[in-house]
Amino acid sequence: MRALTFDGSLSLRPRHPEPRPEVGDTLLRVRQAGVCATDLEIVKGYMGFRGVLGHEFVAEVVSSPQKDLVGERVVGEINVVCGRCDLCLSGLSSHCRNRTVLGIQGRDGAFADYVRLPAVNLHVLPKSVDDDAAVFVEPLAAAFQVLKQVKVDPKKWVTVLGDGRLGLLVAQVLADAGCPVRVIGKHPDKLALCEKWSIRSRPLSDINPRHDQDVVVDCTGGASGFELAMQMVRPRGTIVLKSTFAAGKPLNLAPLVIDEIQVVGSRCGPFREAIKALAEKRVDVASLIHRRVRIDQGVEALELAGRPGVLKVLLTMD
Numbered sequence: 001m002r003a004l005t006f007d008g009s010l011s012l013r014p015r016h017p018e019p020r021p022e023v024g025d026t027l028l029r030v031r032q033a034g035v036c037a038t039d040l041e042i043v044k045g046y047m048g049f050r051g052v053l054g055h056e057f058v059a060e061v062v063s064s065p066q067k068d069l070v071g072e073r074v075v076g077e078i079n080v081v082c083g084r085c086d087l088c089l090s091g092l093s094s095h096c097r098n099r100t101v102l103g104i105q106g107r108d109g110a111f112a113d114y115v116r117l118p119a120v121n122l123h124v125l126p127k128s129v130d131d132d133a134a135v136f137v138e139p140l141a142a143a144f145q146v147l148k149q150v151k152v153d154p155k156k157w158v159t160v161l162g163d164g165r166l167g168l169l170v171a172q173v174l175a176d177a178g179c180p181v182r183v184i185g186k187h188p189d190k191l192a193l194c195e196k197w198s199i200r201s202r203p204l205s206d207i208n209p210r211h212d213q214d215v216v217v218d219c220t221g222g223a224s225g226f227e228l229a230m231q232m233v234r235p236r237g238t239i240v241l242k243s244t245f246a247a248g249k250p251l252n253l254a255p256l257v258i259d260e261i262q263v264v265g266s267r268c269g270p271f272r273e274a275i276k277a278l279a280e281k282r283v284d285v286a287s288l289i290h291r292r293v294r295i296d297q298g299v300e301a302l303e304l305a306g307r308p309g310v311l312k313v314l315l316t317m318d
């Protein structure tokens with residue numbers, strides 16, 4: 001099969017071996033996949049991952065121990081967990097100590113013709129969620145996770161830092177929850193998207209941080225976003241960190257202590273809520289698609305996705 005792999009360098013392998021399902025696994029034929037910042041960070045060395053990349057996808061079930069799934073169109077949760085460790089047994093299975101993560105940690109991902117996952121990870125899609133929307137379920141679920149972790153209400157001042165793929169999803173989810181969110185970004189075309197969604201936005205160059213925001217959600221993908229968040233959040237406010245980045249740089253954390261800031265790390269989220277929001281058209285993802293690229297041009301697709309201002313690049317398998 002075709003697969004986009006990383007082993008210190010990125011390459012498209014036209015004859016990569018198909019995945020051999022382990023007991024309990026379901027074999028999926030990938031229809032379409034999305035490139036995300038995490039993929040780009042992996043290529044720079046994040047997580048030390050080696051193997052097939054890709055964790056945002058929509059697929060068709062080829063074979064499964066759960067027979068009623070065969071032929072269904074599905075999306076899949078990316079954490080594969082043991083169910084036996086202390087964290088799994090205490091209800092924190094997304095933090096399983098023995099987990100593998102699709103295309104990120106110890107498990108081949110979805111930038112390939114075929115991928116395998118346990119049946120319990122899969123969610124069957126309603127017809128109202130087409131393949132283009134389905135690719136956004138995983139990152140949209142990650143956006144919904146912010147609502148699980150921080151209480152927002154119409155009176156709170158909330159800023160999303162970053163007008164990239166994830167920032168624009170987080171902003172829409174917060175706005176949908178009734179929060180008068182504001183987006184800070186660098187790209188006029190993306191800030192124009194916010195206007196289309198009736199979400200307030202400001203260019204980064206206009207910002208004069210005043211330590212007055214109740215919540216700042218950092219979706220910039222870089223260390224400078226966290227620094228700015230510390231200048232924008234009010235004393236006893238909350239910073240939600242959505243950025244995972246490979247490059248380390250010295251950070252002065254004293255403002256966290258002085259202003260008694262809560263920092264909340266935020267990763268994967270609820271698939272069901274993301275699917276429901278897409279089915280009810282409460283979130284616009286079609287506007288976020290930058291280009292469709294065949295997997296055969298996968299190396300170029302990742303290069304394209306890494307250019308400033310480029311939103312979602314989709315990999316198609318046909």
Ligand SMILES: [Zn+2]
Binds near residue numbers: 036037038039055056
């Ligand atoms: Zn992702």
Ligand SMILES: [Zn+2]
Binds near residue numbers: 085087088093096099
């Ligand atoms: Zn576990």
